[in-house]
Amino acid sequence: MKSRYEQGLEILREYTDEEKGTNHFELMKALEDISPDLGKYIIEFAYGDIYNRDHLDKKGRALTVLSSLVTQGSGSLPQLELHINTALNAGLTEKEIVEAMMQLIPYVGFPSVINALTQARQVFQERDNKQKTYA
Amino acid sequence: MKSRYEQGLEILREYTDEEKGTNHFELMKALEDISPDLGKYIIEFAYGDIYNRDHLDKKGRALTVLSSLVTQGSGSLPQLELHINTALNAGLTEKEIVEAMMQLIPYVGFPSVINALTQARQVFQERDNKQKTYA
Amino acid sequence: MKSRYEQGLEILREYTDEEKGTNHFELMKALEDISPDLGKYIIEFAYGDIYNRDHLDKKGRALTVLSSLVTQGSGSLPQLELHINTALNAGLTEKEIVEAMMQLIPYVGFPSVINALTQARQVFQERDNKQKTYA
Amino acid sequence: MKSRYEQGLEILREYTDEEKGTNHFELMKALEDISPDLGKYIIEFAYGDIYNRDHLDKKGRALTVLSSLVTQGSGSLPQLELHINTALNAGLTEKEIVEAMMQLIPYVGFPSVINALTQARQVFQERDNKQKTYA
Amino acid sequence: MKSRYEQGLEILREYTDEEKGTNHFELMKALEDISPDLGKYIIEFAYGDIYNRDHLDKKGRALTVLSSLVTQGSGSLPQLELHINTALNAGLTEKEIVEAMMQLIPYVGFPSVINALTQARQVFQERDNKQKTYA
Amino acid sequence: MKSRYEQGLEILREYTDEEKGTNHFELMKALEDISPDLGKYIIEFAYGDIYNRDHLDKKGRALTVLSSLVTQGSGSLPQLELHINTALNAGLTEKEIVEAMMQLIPYVGFPSVINALTQARQVFQERDNKQKTYA
Numbered sequence: 001m002k003s004r005y006e007q008g009l010e011i012l013r014e015y016t017d018e019e020k021g022t023n024h025f026e027l028m029k030a031l032e033d034i035s036p037d038l039g040k041y042i043i044e045f046a047y048g049d050i051y052n053r054d055h056l057d058k059k060g061r062a063l064t065v066l067s068s069l070v071t072q073g074s075g076s077l078p079q080l081e082l083h084i085n086t087a088l089n090a091g092l093t094e095k096e097i098v099e100a101m102m103q104l105i106p107y108v109g110f111p112s113v114i115n116a117l118t119q120a121r122q123v124f125q126e127r128d129n130k131q132k133t134y135a
Numbered sequence: 136m137k138s139r140y141e142q143g144l145e146i147l148r149e150y151t152d153e154e155k156g157t158n159h160f161e162l163m164k165a166l167e168d169i170s171p172d173l174g175k176y177i178i179e180f181a182y183g184d185i186y187n188r189d190h191l192d193k194k195g196r197a198l199t200v201l202s203s204l205v206t207q208g209s210g211s212l213p214q215l216e217l218h219i220n221t222a223l224n225a226g227l228t229e230k231e232i233v234e235a236m237m238q239l240i241p242y243v244g245f246p247s248v249i250n251a252l253t254q255a256r257q258v259f260q261e262r263d264n265k266q267k268t269y270a
Numbered sequence: 271m272k273s274r275y276e277q278g279l280e281i282l283r284e285y286t287d288e289e290k291g292t293n294h295f296e297l298m299k300a301l302e303d304i305s306p307d308l309g310k311y312i313i314e315f316a317y318g319d320i321y322n323r324d325h326l327d328k329k330g331r332a333l334t335v336l337s338s339l340v341t342q343g344s345g346s347l348p349q350l351e352l353h354i355n356t357a358l359n360a361g362l363t364e365k366e367i368v369e370a371m372m373q374l375i376p377y378v379g380f381p382s383v384i385n386a387l388t389q390a391r392q393v394f395q396e397r398d399n400k401q402k403t404y405a
Numbered sequence: 406m407k408s409r410y411e412q413g414l415e416i417l418r419e420y421t422d423e424e425k426g427t428n429h430f431e432l433m434k435a436l437e438d439i440s441p442d443l444g445k446y447i448i449e450f451a452y453g454d455i456y457n458r459d460h461l462d463k464k465g466r467a468l469t470v471l472s473s474l475v476t477q478g479s480g481s482l483p484q485l486e487l488h489i490n491t492a493l494n495a496g497l498t499e500k501e502i503v504e505a506m507m508q509l510i511p512y513v514g515f516p517s518v519i520n521a522l523t524q525a526r527q528v529f530q531e532r533d534n535k536q537k538t539y540a
Numbered sequence: 541m542k543s544r545y546e547q548g549l550e551i552l553r554e555y556t557d558e559e560k561g562t563n564h565f566e567l568m569k570a571l572e573d574i575s576p577d578l579g580k581y582i583i584e585f586a587y588g589d590i591y592n593r594d595h596l597d598k599k600g601r602a603l604t605v606l607s608s609l610v611t612q613g614s615g616s617l618p619q620l621e622l623h624i625n626t627a628l629n630a631g632l633t634e635k636e637i638v639e640a641m642m643q644l645i646p647y648v649g650f651p652s653v654i655n656a657l658t659q660a661r662q663v664f665q666e667r668d669n670k671q672k673t674y675a
Numbered sequence: 676m677k678s679r680y681e682q683g684l685e686i687l688r689e690y691t692d693e694e695k696g697t698n699h700f701e702l703m704k705a706l707e708d709i710s711p712d713l714g715k716y717i718i719e720f721a722y723g724d725i726y727n728r729d730h731l732d733k734k735g736r737a738l739t740v741l742s743s744l745v746t747q748g749s750g751s752l753p754q755l756e757l758h759i760n761t762a763l764n765a766g767l768t769e770k771e772i773v774e775a776m777m778q779l780i781p782y783v784g785f786p787s788v789i790n791a792l793t794q795a796r797q798v799f800q801e802r803d804n805k806q807k808t809y810a
Contacts, residue, residue, distance in 0.1 A: 038789070245582060311720075522706050
């Protein structure tokens, strides 16, 4: 039977496209020297335990996380960038992602949504550029 | 052509079940004396302009809003209660709502999720009781 | 020359009406046993140093603080109640207070504003009742 | 009769000085490709409906919004920069803006206020430089 | 070798005193019907993985968590109540807990600290009453 | 008898190492022109009144403040950088600081902790480089 780590890694790969945009593996590598366990917990707990659960599909999970990060404000912009990529990898379209952000205007106000859309636009462009590179 | 108000009212009704749980109409009535325009803006802007948009379905919109309110913390418990009802009316199941909250543990920590689940449990029970009353 | 404490007390009295609504003196008394210095710091620093400054009048200061507490969310409801009273004592009208809260809808979303208006309505009623008592 | 959009545009212009500092028009243009409706909602709802209301003057509204953005923390720095400009355009002086930020120290702590003052200082300098350019 | 669950349970017991104040076991039992895995994650991840780590002792961990909950605002009051108990069980004194809260005034402002001290006072009293009962 | 300012300055010096990392003196100097009193309040109130208190030692106070800033999110990154330096100057080790951040994962989620660890790693490197310069 697969360990939580192996299961988590499998699930994380379903949400990752290493050729497009920032991804978790880069992030965990960057912090490996001061906290080697951080990556282990993200893979085992966040992906192995939580993302691995039933009753809500990948797109629903990505949408839930995206909304939370927009709500948390611009302070989470590095993770917002990461999870806009995750959302696209999970199968949400650019239009759906923009809509989710617009949907939040009555709940968090314009500032957070403006910052999130600015981040989204940047991610969409970077992925387009990468696509052109590989065409 | 329908006014923004009429369109908003129609959309709000799609997300409301006046026989089960708290709903927006009660809330807007309660604040009508000190701010009569509040209800007008909720109906015209939140529902007439925002919820009325394309590219993300009712369940996706309800999920997005739910996640934001859980993230905003227990300070928003009255609205969280309202929107758990909205989410159920939009077609999300109790299991999907619980899953969305569980999905947020790695992104907001346990405290906010525990408070949200406590609120959800309460809403599910109230709706069950109402159901029994009408059986 | 008056001490910071005496100056602070004078300023705090300008913002307090002990016959109407909750006030700071009650709050500081309630916490006197576990933290006697809390009241001292509120009076000396918040009122003696900060509220005592020039270039922004009492109404401007009360408005600034009110807006911040609405933004901080329902978690600050006890202080929001206190400062709605403070704002009225500083000379802001009920209409101005409601307007300031409405002004925040595009900046914090509807939930926080709804909770704040609910609190305001409650304060206005309590003060009206007290007024009737003393008529 | 003027549409909500036209009314909103008029009000937004009262709060904008296109020769000094960042302004809303630049922001809305930057996001026009991924979300053309964003600017429409800002103009129609934020300015046409909300800023257009009575009972609180322009300076009061600008002060309210400024305080909220300082409270929301450095995550909103792009909007804080924008609204420090808006506040100056609305007639608040540099001294009043600094005072409003200082007033928040007892309510949000020093970190948020320090970040806000740093942003304010930067805006004041940029506007001074622009002024010298046009002298 | 002990499972993560068993290790977590052991650690959680070191931070729990079932005769005094609210505790995690009650909380997890209350939510068992809608989310049986919640308690499993708290025990395995929060206690088995995180609290179980080296390089920071029990008092340091309890202090860190307490400070975070005070900062998160009154929305987390149920968990703040729980963790004031946890902090006392970990060996922090009432005086140290009050001091940690006072230390946060310059970093979060007075409102959050006032709410936290009010909660602390309540917990101290409840534990005193329980003590008298068992004397 | 020493004034609050002198006492505060003494305490602030105990938490400062002007040869390593950013410090308060630089920060206060940068804002001296628009708000000369800011530095005075930080020294007199934050250090002279609050840090100067008994019943919680320097390491406990630094830990409390660090935890709060991590919780406040990336919006406070400039102050987080400052206070990671303060914590090291107060006698906390790099390992203890990393542990405090890891301890917060179950309470604030991974995003805020990842941003904080990234900031910590940067501070540790800068201090190491400065050390090498002076060797």
